Amino acid sequence: MTQSSISPPKLETRGLTREVDGKIIVNHVSLNVYPAEVMAVVGPSGAGKSSLLRLLNRLDEPTAGTVHLDGQDYREIPPRELRRRMGMIMQMPYLFPGRVAENIRFGPRQRGEDVSDADIERLLARVGLADFSDREVDRLSGGEAQRVAIARALANNPEVLLLDEPTSALDEDAKAVVEKLLEEIIRSEGLTCVWVTHDRAQAARMGDRVAMMEDGKLLRVGAPQEVLNA
Ligand SMILES: Nc1ncnc2c1ncn2[C@@H]1O[C@H](COP(=O)(O)OP(=O)(O)O)[C@@H](O)[C@H]1O
């Protein structure tokens, strides 16, 4: 993304660090993610990928360093606003028991905003689940549940999506469907993404750039082929 590299970063981590019980699980990570860029993050299990992601929207607190969102230190942004602007998609979608529509309404309702039935329909159509609004979530397949989680994230109109192994728990068919859907949504909405995956082929398909982590540290950042073949 040569064009985006000349604009200021959407997301900038500066010496981002988290130490838990004397163990440094994220070690001085400084990384820029540019507007509408997809940064794939790869690395072995235990490398600190999920821990990094949780620092990015302040689900966990850095013990050193910080994150800038649009040039603003995120500690100046109320956490609820921060998490509205930065949606998160996890490996396992944590849906609340009940109907699909209620899950999608949850985030906006916390801010006192109602999502209309028409908006629910539009969001569900966006993820290929038209007519699913009254379904009970415990009757959904894994792929359908993940698509509801995506619709729920989109209901907040995020600027950034943080994705933690979003297809890892799915079977092969659902994995392909969800990956394709995410790609389509990310590109059409121009979302800035940090996409954690242990799947190097997925990193190569999805990442504009790839960041490789090991032992809490950022080892390399660059073009997918350079980083993945090094
Ligand atoms: N809340 C926590 N307390 C202590 N250690 C943790 C915590 N969360 C993660 N870790 C440790 O941090 C390291 C990185 O974990 P994680 O970020 O989950 O790696 P990855 O997502 O790359 O597999 C691991 O050694 C893990 O055991």
Ligand SMILES: [Mg+2]
């Ligand atoms: Mg992880």
